[in-house]
Amino acid sequence: MHTTLISAADLAQHVLDSRWVVLDCRHDLMNPDAGRDAFAAGHIQNAQFANIDTDLSGAKTGLDGVFRGRHPLPERTVLIETLRAWGIDDDTQVVAYDAHGGMFAARLWWLLRWIGHPAVAVLDGGLAAWQAAGEPLVTPVAPRARGAIAERPSLTQTVAVDDVVANLATQNKTVVDARAADRYRGENETIDPVGGHIPGARNRFFKDNLAPDGRFKDAAQLKAEWAPLFASAPQAIMQCGSGVTACHNLLALEVAGLPGAALYPGSWSQWCADPARPVATGQD
The missing domain is CATH 3.40.250.10 (Rhodanese-like domain)
Structure with a gap:
């Protein structure tokens, strides 16, 4: 498997x-x-x-x-x-x-x-x-018989926006933002209506998980790079712009042997939609 x-x-x-x-x-x-x-x-x-x-x-x-x-x-x-x-x-x-x-x-x-x-x-x-690797690409789409997958107990953790708001006061969990450093700082924002980041969030651009050849770095290197960001993965929340590239960071953590971090699915796009939520800019 x-x-x-x-x-x-x-x-x-x-x-x-x-x-x-x-x-x-x-x-x-x-x-x-x-x-x-x-x-x-x-x-x-x-x-x-x-x-x-x-x-x-x-x-x-x-x-x-x-x-x-x-x-x-x-x-x-x-x-x-x-x-x-x-x-x-x-x-x-x-x-x-x-x-x-x-x-x-x-x-x-x-x-x-x-x-x-x-x-x-x-x-x-x-x-x-x-x-x-010399493998071909094709154009036909082969038909498949319908599957019968059933839902089983989840292997992941999620947090809602209210949990992230509450964490601003407690700082019990480390929030890690997967966006590029300029968007994290509030610069060159072209996708969401507000630039910046969740106050207290740390920045780990998802592309930093990759080696120059486009493959993931090995487990030891990923662990060495990720470990200083938080005390333990179960005490971390991954977010990005819309909950997509945060999953890349979660995959890297799994490869590194640091499982247990949660995903904030709404991420920055949801966070910045409410002007009552605070916004930080610059390098935190």
């Missing part, structure tokens, strides 16, 4: 395995059609397309009228139906990939764990590693 990362060589041995499901998570935050267009132009054999905006996210506004962020979590029952439509069963090995260092694939990895499915991994190095 692969539960964090998988190499291109290992995946290549299983693309025809009916017990494996491969999902293409390519996306562009500034062009919602880019991922599907790239998938249509060529993808890993037997892969299916997973759309960040519609398959891996839910409604931006809840039934209570509260804004939940740019990429809120999907309803669990809806996610289960999506996974079944992709042919996923309880014993299926799922592999997610993208062309962005795992930026979007990590979201699918986290969602599978959220509904209690441990057999999910991210293709280390993504599509670039696949092609560098």
Whole structure:
């Protein structure tokens, strides 16, 4: 069972395995059609397309009228139906990939764990590693029989915005922001209406989890880089702009042997939507 990362060589041995499901998570935050267009132009054999905006996210506004962020979590029952439509069963090995260092694939990895499915991994190095290994891309999409995955006890932790607000006073948990340093400081903000960060949050850009070749750094290096940020992972909260790249940091922590941190799904996009919530700028 692969539960964090998988190499291109290992995946290549299983693309025809009916017990494996491969999902293409390519996306562009500034062009919602880019991922599907790239998938249509060529993808890993037997892969299916997973759309960040519609398959891996839910409604931006809840039934209570509260804004939940740019990429809120999907309803669990809806996610289960999506996974079944992709042919996923309880014993299926799922592999997610993208062309962005795992930026979007990590979201699918986290969602599978959220509904209690441990057999999910991210293709280390993504599509670039696949092609560098001499593996082909194809255009046909192979049909799959419907799966029967069932929800099981979650393997993840989440916190709500009210929990993060309460943490401002207690500082019981360390909040870690996965966005680039300039956006964390409140500079060059082009996605959300307000620049800055949650007061007290520390910054760990998700791309710092990667080696120069686009693969994840090894466990020892990741542990050495992450350990100084907090006393223990269960006392940490991961966030980003909309709850997507924070999952990359959660995956890196899992690789490093530092499990237990929670995800704040609404992240900065939800936080900054309420002017009553404080905003910090600059280097904390």
